[in-house]
Amino acid sequence: MSPRHESARPPLGVHLAEGGAEVAVYSENADGVVVCVLQDDGSEARTELDMRTGHVFHGFVRGMRPGTRYGLRVSGPWDPASGLRFDDGKVLLDPYATATADAPEGTILGVVTDPGSFDWQGDDPPRTPLAESVVYELHVKGFTKTMPGVPEELRGTYAGLAHPAAVGYLRELGVTAVELMPVHRFVQDGHLLDKGLRNYWGYNSLAFLAPHPEYAAARDPLEQVNEFKGMVAALHAAGIEVILDVVYNHTAEGNDQGPTLSLKGIDNPSYYRLVEGDAEHYFDTTGTGNSLNVGHPAALALIMDSLRYWVTEMHIDGFRFDLATTLTRQGGDPDVHSAFLALIHQDPTLAPVKMIAEPWDTAGYQVGGFPADWSEWNGRFRDDVRDFWRGTPGMLGTFAQRVLGSPDVYEASRRSPLSSVNFVTAHDGFTLADLTSYNEKHNEANGEGGADGESDNRSSNYGAEGPTDDPEINRVRTRQRKNLLATLLLSAGVPMVLGGDERGRTQGGNNNAYCQDNETSWFDWEHGDDELAEFTRTLISLRRAEPALRPDWYRYAPGSGSPRTVDLRRADGRRFTNSDWHRPEHKAIQFVLGHQGHTTFAVLMNAAENGVEFSLPYTPRRVWRLELTSDEGLDVDAARRLTLAPRSFALLRSSR
CATH class of the missing domain: 2.60.40.1180 (Golgi alpha-mannosidase II)
Incomplete structure (x- = not known):
C-alpha cells in the first residue's frame, strides 16, 4: 500500500503520545517504511508508516512506550550502481534512536526512551570561559577500569566516572573540562574481532543520539541513558564541563563491502557521499570507507539534531569534531562558508557551548582555517614544541609563536589565542612518557606488521629504547616531561592534557593503540609517577590562579592584559x-x-x-x-x- 500524503509531520524519530508514538523517517528514495516492534516472544509487530510529507514517512505506532525495542524495514530498489541499497529483509536502526540494544545476527535495534524520566536536580552547567579552561582528554572505560576506590562493578563505566573517587581525582588535578573519547553508540570492526582485538577508541559511530551501551554499568537501555546523565550531573557539581569527541564525518557502515545497519539501507545516496560517476562506491576523506554527505539536507539535519539533543537533553558543554574538515566539504574542497559551519553559527541552542575542530582529514590540513567562534586542535603546537625540546636547530622563532598562542596562524583572520587548543600528546600517538622513551613506534600487538601509526613522531629515547635502569637517562626523561607539560600549561591558548600523562602513563611504545582494549591503554593506577602528578597539579593551579600565565591578549584587543603583557x-x-x-x-x-x-x-x-x-x-x-x-x-x-x-x-x- 502506498503511503498517504499528509500536510504536517512530526519531528524525525520516535515521539511518545497517548497510546503509542509518532514515528518519522526521512528517505528521499524509498518506496515504503515499516516500523518493526520486537515482542516479548521474539516476534515482530509491523506497522507501515502510511503518511508521507515531502521525503518523510510518518505515522502512529500503537503500543510503543519507554523500553520498546524497534527497527525499520525500508523497501525500494536494490540498484548499487545507482547508489540504491534497499532491502526490506533487513531490520535497520533508526538513526534518531536515543538508546540501542543488540539483537541476533548483528542487528542493532532502537529503544524508546522517556526524556522526562531523569531528575537533573537543578543541574547548572559550569560554562567555564575558554580563557580559564584546562581540558583533560580521557576514555570513559580506560580511566576507571583499574581505579582504586571505584567499586569493581562500576569500573570502566559512566557510573564509574561519576564516582567520588574519579571526580575527586579530576577536581584535585584542577582541570575544568573532560573531553570524552567517542561515546556515541559505535560498532566493533569485524577484522579486529577476527584477530582477537577490539575497537577501543570508538571512532566507528553508528547512532548519533545514543550513548554507547558497553560503557554503562546498567543493562537496561533506559537506565543506561540515565546513567550517562548522572555522570554529567556529577561532573557539573564538581565544576567540570563535559566535552564530547564526536564522529559525524563517517559511520560504521564503511564502504561498498561494509555492513548495512542503518543509513545505508534507509537512503544511501542522501546520507553518504558517493563517487561521482560511480555511485556504487563511496567518496572517502576519512580513511574509513565512507564520508557523510554534508551537502545534503538530511545528513546535515541529522548532525544538527544530534548536537542539539546532546546539549538540551544530556546537558553537554561542548564538542570536539573528529576530522572536522570533512564536514566542510560540500563539493570537493573544504569551505569556510559551508552549510555545516553556517548552521552551527546561527543556532541559538549551540551558541553557549564550546566548538573544537580537528582541522584536518585525510585529504587536507586546515589549521587556522575555521571561523572565529571555533577553537582548533593545533597540530603545529604539538609538532613545534616537540621539535624545540628535542633540540632541533632553528626552532626558536617558531617555538615562541606557539607559546604566544600561534599569532602567525590566527591573527591574520583576527582570531585570538583562544582559537588554539594546545596539546603535546593526544590519544592518537605516543603518550608523554613514550614520547620521551622511544625513537620508534612499537605497534606489533596491533597485528598490522608495524605498518600502522605515525612514523614521524618527533620523539627521542635519550639513549635507550624503552624502559631503562640508567639513572642519567631517566633524569633527562623526567626533565623533558616536565618541560613539555610546563610549555603546554604556560602557553597562551587552551591547554589540553592527555589523560594519564601527568602520571607517566605508558603504552609500551604503541602509538596507535586504537585496538588495545586492555592494560596497554587502561590507566595503570598502581605504578603512576606521583611526583609528576603533583608537578602537573601545581602548574594547573598556577595557571588558573594567575592571569599573567593564561594571556588572552592579541593585537586586536589592545585593552587586555597590560602594556607589557x-x-x-x-x-x-x-x-x-x-x-x-x-x-x-x-x-x-x-x-x-x-x-x-x-x-x-x-x-x-x-x-x-x-x-x-x-x-x-x-x-x-x-x-x-x-x-x-x-x-x-x-x-x-x-x-x-x-x-x-x-x-x-x-x-x-x-x-x-
Whole structure:
C-alpha cells in the first residue's frame, strides 16, 4: 500500500503520545517504511508508516512506550550502481534512536526512551570561559577500569566516572573540562574481532543520539541513558564541563563491502557521499570507507539534531569534531562558508557551548582555517614544541609563536589565542612518557606488521629504547616531561592534557593503540609517577590562579592584559633581533609575562644540551623567586643571574 500524503509531520524519530508514538523517517528514495516492534516472544509487530510529507514517512505506532525495542524495514530498489541499497529483509536502526540494544545476527535495534524520566536536580552547567579552561582528554572505560576506590562493578563505566573517587581525582588535578573519547553508540570492526582485538577508541559511530551501551554499568537501555546523565550531573557539581569527541564525518557502515545497519539501507545516496560517476562506491576523506554527505539536507539535519539533543537533553558543554574538515566539504574542497559551519553559527541552542575542530582529514590540513567562534586542535603546537625540546636547530622563532598562542596562524583572520587548543600528546600517538622513551613506534600487538601509526613522531629515547635502569637517562626523561607539560600549561591558548600523562602513563611504545582494549591503554593506577602528578597539579593551579600565565591578549584587543603583557628576551637579557630567531645555536629564551594589577612571571626555557646562563630582567626593587623548575639542582636567590641546566625550564615569580 502506498503511503498517504499528509500536510504536517512530526519531528524525525520516535515521539511518545497517548497510546503509542509518532514515528518519522526521512528517505528521499524509498518506496515504503515499516516500523518493526520486537515482542516479548521474539516476534515482530509491523506497522507501515502510511503518511508521507515531502521525503518523510510518518505515522502512529500503537503500543510503543519507554523500553520498546524497534527497527525499520525500508523497501525500494536494490540498484548499487545507482547508489540504491534497499532491502526490506533487513531490520535497520533508526538513526534518531536515543538508546540501542543488540539483537541476533548483528542487528542493532532502537529503544524508546522517556526524556522526562531523569531528575537533573537543578543541574547548572559550569560554562567555564575558554580563557580559564584546562581540558583533560580521557576514555570513559580506560580511566576507571583499574581505579582504586571505584567499586569493581562500576569500573570502566559512566557510573564509574561519576564516582567520588574519579571526580575527586579530576577536581584535585584542577582541570575544568573532560573531553570524552567517542561515546556515541559505535560498532566493533569485524577484522579486529577476527584477530582477537577490539575497537577501543570508538571512532566507528553508528547512532548519533545514543550513548554507547558497553560503557554503562546498567543493562537496561533506559537506565543506561540515565546513567550517562548522572555522570554529567556529577561532573557539573564538581565544576567540570563535559566535552564530547564526536564522529559525524563517517559511520560504521564503511564502504561498498561494509555492513548495512542503518543509513545505508534507509537512503544511501542522501546520507553518504558517493563517487561521482560511480555511485556504487563511496567518496572517502576519512580513511574509513565512507564520508557523510554534508551537502545534503538530511545528513546535515541529522548532525544538527544530534548536537542539539546532546546539549538540551544530556546537558553537554561542548564538542570536539573528529576530522572536522570533512564536514566542510560540500563539493570537493573544504569551505569556510559551508552549510555545516553556517548552521552551527546561527543556532541559538549551540551558541553557549564550546566548538573544537580537528582541522584536518585525510585529504587536507586546515589549521587556522575555521571561523572565529571555533577553537582548533593545533597540530603545529604539538609538532613545534616537540621539535624545540628535542633540540632541533632553528626552532626558536617558531617555538615562541606557539607559546604566544600561534599569532602567525590566527591573527591574520583576527582570531585570538583562544582559537588554539594546545596539546603535546593526544590519544592518537605516543603518550608523554613514550614520547620521551622511544625513537620508534612499537605497534606489533596491533597485528598490522608495524605498518600502522605515525612514523614521524618527533620523539627521542635519550639513549635507550624503552624502559631503562640508567639513572642519567631517566633524569633527562623526567626533565623533558616536565618541560613539555610546563610549555603546554604556560602557553597562551587552551591547554589540553592527555589523560594519564601527568602520571607517566605508558603504552609500551604503541602509538596507535586504537585496538588495545586492555592494560596497554587502561590507566595503570598502581605504578603512576606521583611526583609528576603533583608537578602537573601545581602548574594547573598556577595557571588558573594567575592571569599573567593564561594571556588572552592579541593585537586586536589592545585593552587586555597590560602594556607589557609579554616581553621576549634572549638568555642574556637583551631583546631579540630579527637575525636571532633562526640561528641554529639559539635554543634558550625567556618570556616575561605580566598582567596589570597582578604578579609578573618569568619563564626560562633552555633546550640546549649544555647549561645556559640567564640574565633576568631588571627593574628597581624587583626580586625574582623560584616558583617551579625541571632543573633539580637549580638554586635561585635574589641575584639577577642563574644558570639553567641542559634541557630545563624555570618559572620565577617577581616580588617587590
